[in-house]
Amino acid sequence: MSAALALQGVEKSFGAQRAVDGLDLVIPPGETCGLIGPSGAGKSTAIRIIMSILFPDAGQVEVLGRPSALDAKDRIGYLPEERGVYRKMRVGAFLKYLAGLKGLGEAESLKRSGALLERLGLPDVLGRKCEDLSKGMLQRVQFVGCLVHQPQLLILDEPFSGLDPVSVRLLKDLIADERRRGTTILFSTHVMAQAEELCDRVVMIHKGQKVLDEPMANLRRQYDRSRVLFEPLEPRAGDAEALRAMAGVVRVAGQDGGFELHLDAGTDPAAVMREVVARIVPARVEIARLRLEDMFVDIVRRETGGESVEALRHHLQGLTSGETQ
Amino acid sequence: MISLRRIGLVARRDFMVSVMNKGFIISILFMPLIMVVILAVVPKLMAQAGAQMDVEVALIDRSHSIADSLRRELDPATLRAAREAGQRRAAEQLGPAGARAASTVAAAQPSIANFTVRELPADANVKDQTDWVADPNLGKQQRRALVVVPAEAVVRQGDAPFGTYDFFEPRNLPQDSENTLQGAVRQALIAERLRASGVDPVVVRGATQVAPARTQLVGADGKQSGAQGLNRALPFIMGILMFMGVMIGGQSLMMSTIEEKSSRVVEVLLAAVSPLELMWGKLLGQLGVTFVAMGVYLALGVLALVQFAMIGLIDPLLLLYLMLFFLTAYLVYGAMMQTIGAAVNQVAEAQSLQGPVILLLVLPYILTMFIGQRPDAPFSVIMSFVPPVNAFGMMARLASTSPPPMWQVLLSLAASVVAACATVWFASKVFRVGLLMHGKPPSLGTLIKWARMS
Numbered sequence: 032m033s034a035a036l037a038l039q040g041v042e043k044s045f046g047a048q049r050a051v052d053g054l055d056l057v058i059p060p061g062e063t064c065g066l067i068g069p070s071g072a073g074k075s076t077a078i079r080i081i082m083s084i085l086f087p088d089a090g091q092v093e094v095l096g097r098p099s100a101l102d103a104k105d106r107i108g109y110l111p112e113e114r115g116v117y118r119k120m121r122v123g124a125f126l127k128y129l130a131g132l133k134g135l136g137e138a139e140s141l142k143r144s145g146a147l148l149e150r151l152g153l154p155d156v157l158g159r160k161c162e163d164l165s166k167g168m169l170q171r172v173q174f175v176g177c178l179v180h181q182p183q184l185l186i187l188d189e190p191f192s193g194l195d196p197v198s199v200r201l202l203k204d205l206i207a208d209e210r211r212r213g214t215t216i217l218f219s220t221h222v223m224a225q226a227e228e229l230c231d232r233v234v235m236i237h238k239g240q241k242v243l244d245e246p247m248a249n250l251r252r253q254y255d256r257s258r259v260l261f262e263p264l265e266p267r268a269g270d271a272e273a274l275r276a277m278a279g280v281v282r283v284a285g286q287d288g289g290f291e292l293h294l295d296a297g298t299d300p301a302a303v304m305r306e307v308v309a310r311i312v313p314a315r316v317e318i319a320r321l322r323l324e325d326m327f328v329d330i331v332r333r334e335t336g337g338e339s340v341e342a343l344r345h346h347l348q349g350l351t352s353g354e355t356q
Numbered sequence: 357m358i359s360l361r362r363i364g365l366v367a368r369r370d371f372m373v374s375v376m377n378k379g380f381i382i383s384i385l386f387m388p389l390i391m392v393v394i395l396a397v398v399p400k401l402m403a404q405a406g407a408q409m410d411v412e413v414a415l416i417d418r419s420h421s422i423a424d425s426l427r428r429e430l431d432p433a434t435l436r437a438a439r440e441a442g443q444r445r446a447a448e449q450l451g452p453a454g455a456r457a458a459s460t461v462a463a464a465q466p467s468i469a470n471f472t473v474r475e476l477p478a479d480a481n482v483k484d485q486t487d488w489v490a491d492p493n494l495g496k497q498q499r500r501a502l503v504v505v506p507a508e509a510v511v512r513q514g515d516a517p518f519g520t521y522d523f524f525e526p527r528n529l530p531q532d533s534e535n536t537l538q539g540a541v542r543q544a545l546i547a548e549r550l551r552a553s554g555v556d557p558v559v560v561r562g563a564t565q566v567a568p569a570r571t572q573l574v575g576a577d578g579k580q581s582g583a584q585g586l587n588r589a590l591p592f593i594m595g596i597l598m599f600m601g602v603m604i605g606g607q608s609l610m611m612s613t614i615e616e617k618s619s620r621v622v623e624v625l626l627a628a629v630s631p632l633e634l635m636w637g638k639l640l641g642q643l644g645v646t647f648v649a650m651g652v653y654l655a656l657g658v659l660a661l662v663q664f665a666m667i668g669l670i671d672p673l674l675l676l677y678l679m680l681f682f683l684t685a686y687l688v689y690g691a692m693m694q695t696i697g698a699a700v701n702q703v704a705e706a707q708s709l710q711g712p713v714i715l716l717l718v719l720p721y722i723l724t725m726f727i728g729q730r731p732d733a734p735f736s737v738i739m740s741f742v743p744p745v746n747a748f749g750m751m752a753r754l755a756s757t758s759p760p761p762m763w764q765v766l767l768s769l770a771a772s773v774v775a776a777c778a779t780v781w782f783a784s785k786v787f788r789v790g791l792l793m794h795g796k797p798p799s800l801g802t803l804i805k806w807a808r809m810s
Contacts, residue, residue, distance in 0.1 A: 084626045084792065101630050102357060109627030115620030119373075131365050132628035176624065 033096055035060040035184055035215035036081065041090030043076055043239075050076040051087070052239035058217060058232075060183075063210055065226035065233045066219040067323065073239035074219040075112055078188050081217075082109055095184055105134045108182035112189045112219075114173045116161040122148075122172055123157035126179060133180035140179055147175040151201050167198050174202055178209070185209055187218035191225060203229065223323035235327055242330050251320060256300050258319035262289030264312045273310055279303055289315065358636075362629045366637025371644040374608055384649055388656050407497055409469040411533050414485050414502045416476050419510035421552070422544045423475045426503075429540035430471035439468065445567070469499075469533040471540075482522075489524050499533065501525045503541055510548045518549060591728025591752035593657070594674075597650060598682050598748055599721045605646035605686050606693035606713075609638060610706060613697025622791050631788040639690055639780075646686060677754050677765070684772030685747040689717055691776075691783035695803065698790035705797040720748035731756035740768050743775030782807055 038056040042049070051073045058064045066074050079085040081092060083100040095103040116125055123141060130140030141157070148156060151171040156164060164172065170193065177185070187206075191199045206229060209216060220226055226233050233250065235243035263270055266288070274290055275283045279298030284291040294303060300318050307316055374380055413430070417423050428434060476485065482504055489500045501524060508519035521541060525534060547557035616622045625634055654675075696709045723745055727736040731753040740749035740760065750768040753760050785807035790798070798806070 079792070082627060083630065084623070084788075104628055104630075107627070111623035111627065113620045114624050115622075116624075117373075117616075117621055118619060128365070128369055129624070129628060132362055132625075134361070173624065177627065 037093040039091040041087045063216040063231045065230035068236040072236045106183045108177035108185045110177045110187045118162040129176045130179045135180045185216045253321040254318045255321045259292040262315040264314040363637040367641035370641025374645040411499045416504045418478045419507045421548045425544035425547045590755035594751045594755045595724035601650045602689045605642045606689045609642045610693040610697040681747040684776045687776035688779045691780045695783040695786045698787045700797045720745040724752040727752040731758045
């Protein structure tokens with residue numbers, strides 16, 4: 032079966048600035064792919080090219096077996112990063128209008144909209160004007176707008192940005208439903224934890240170029256040999272001090288009721304783990320898995336020589352915008 | 357591939373939102389209502405409210421000659437006959453069908469004042485009489501005036517020219533009464549000057565008055581084609597209709613595009629429709645709105661013509677041409693306004709870009725007045741082929757007394773279609789890029805860059 036989405040050598044420049052630079056991407060049907068990278072990396076431009084809202088300067092795009100998304104729009108659900116509503120329109124009319132543009136009949140669109148809104152905790156808003164809803168409620172309505180026609184391909188550009196934790200959870204559940212239904216999902220985010228949680232595969236973009244394209248299963252098998260995670264069976268007051276005093280340990284950070292031990296370069300993590308177990312009875316001790324954030328920071332560090340890496344890490348954790356999902 | 361279904365849905369939403377808007381309903385209903393009130397009700401009310409005025413005229417006649425003439429001129433029968441003659445002339449100007457219109461207009465005119473002339477001694481004090489004129493204790497329908505005629509106003513002193521007379525009136529003397537009175541004094545003076553020169557004024561008046569010609573407009577087929585007065589106004593009326601239609605549609609398009617862009621709903625829409633479908637849907641939706649507005653005004657115009665039994669003077673083919681040329685003009689200006697809407701973020705930012713487009717719309721509208729007057733002049737002929745003036749120019753020529761040959765109409769229409777296609781093509785390029793651009797409003801150079809980029 033052909034790919035649900037395929038990009039080959041896609042390039043796009045705005046004046047002197049190259050927003051997307053030779054991007055190749057293949058997403059098989061039913062896969063959930065995370066397009067990750069910091070703001071300004073070229074994620075939204077790539078998505079707009081996929082949606083045929085922008086045309087590439089070079090390269091090929093194939094969406095659901097068609098050479099352009101224009102020929103498959105009825106089968107695509109798209110939630111843009113910059114999303115709005117007709118403020119004076121009623122929610123029901125707005126959703127009916129969007130569903131109508133996707134070829135869905137009036138009765139069916141109202142039935143499905145009602146069910147999805149109920150699922151998202153908004154059972155009584157169909158008759159209300161959009162301007163009467165809060166920002167969080169409107170974002171959920173917009174999400175319904177891109178799902179109501181049951182698309183084969185779902186493209187979500189920063190879907191959780193600005194949402195409260197409850198709404199994020201509700202939306203994640205809905206995305207999980209779509210995955211079960213077999214929908215191919217591409218979603219962009221600059222918060223790595225979201226990608227780790229939701230994706231089958233991760234594609235990293237930096238300055239318009241793809242710098243990583245790996246299945247999450249592979250990434251989960253990669254370990255960071257400079258960090259050891261340790262959780263004592265019976266925590267005591269002097270644990271942190273004891274760990275800090277061990278040879279090769281440069282820093283100890285508290286984490287989820289346990290500790291994260293940062294090791295000196297060249298220190299054997301197995302030796303540290305043996306030493307830890309000998310001193311304190313463990314409930315859990317393991318070498319830390321490599322985080323997407325670390326991989327990305329490492330890639331950027333190699334390119335920039337370490338400049339502003341901390342700011343980038345902060346950004347990728349979503350802390351700057353308060354996204355702590 | 358362009359989907360007509362999606363274009364239709366966008367057009368329907370835009371149309372419904374606009375026509376259901378309170379502002380639109382009020383403007384569309386109020387404008388005709390105001391016109392009806394101004395044209396039909398106000399004159400009738402004014403005529404009914406204005407009961408007959410009694411004007412007492414004091415005359416200090418130092419020439420000792422014009423009192424009798426002035427009384428004759430202000431005699432009710434004389435004044436009534438003069439008004440009736442004026443109405444007959446107006447009816448003849450409007451053609452045979454205009455008689456009813458003339459009688460309607462006559463019915464709305466105020467009643468003629470009742471004048472009484474009181475001759476004072478030639479040496480009476482003018483100052484005393486001016487106080488009498490301005491007496492504040494007069495009745496509601498009472499007015500006074502003073503006419504002082506010096507001897508030299510009737511008989512020349514040597515080689516000096518004839519003198520004139522002095523006229524004193526209160527502030528509240530109605531305009532029509534003043535006009536009637538002054539006209540009567542002038543006629544009385546002319547009559548007495550002639551008499552003093554030994555000439556019979558009746559003979560002179562008869563010899564110097566020529567009734568207006570019975571004008572018949574004859575077309576190439578020899579048939580009478582209408583009345584001159586209305587025909588001369590038609591190019592102007594067509595110009596107004598096109599101008600209003602294009603302005604209403606263009607403004608609406610710009611505003612709704614700005615709203616969609618500033619509320620960020622546009623990218624949600626672009627998930628479902630292509631930029632070209634969105635643009636065409638909006639163009640057609642607002643075209644429907646414009647047709648509603650123009651339809652209301654046209655229907656009112658036709659009703660007025662039926663009311664005055666002048667409907668036969670409008671060639672149905674003219675309305676067809678109006679629709680065709682309006683359509684091309686709408687596409688040219690509508691696409692331009694839509695481009696502006698897509699390029700800016702707020703209404704305030706649109707003003708600087710809107711200026712040149714409004715100028716391009718006002719210029720042809722102004723030129724219609726000249727083209728309508730001289731439809732065969734080389735300038736008029738050339739302008740009726742040059743977009744974007746040609747749609748207005750050709751309509752003015754078509755509605756004029758000298759319509760152009762068919763090949764010129766078709767050539768102009770073709771030029772309009774080419775201009776509309778080119779503008780919509782350019783607009784679609786800018787529209788696609790502009791919709792997603794935020795930040796400072798672009799210059800014309802930036803718009804061209806966007807078109808290339810797209």
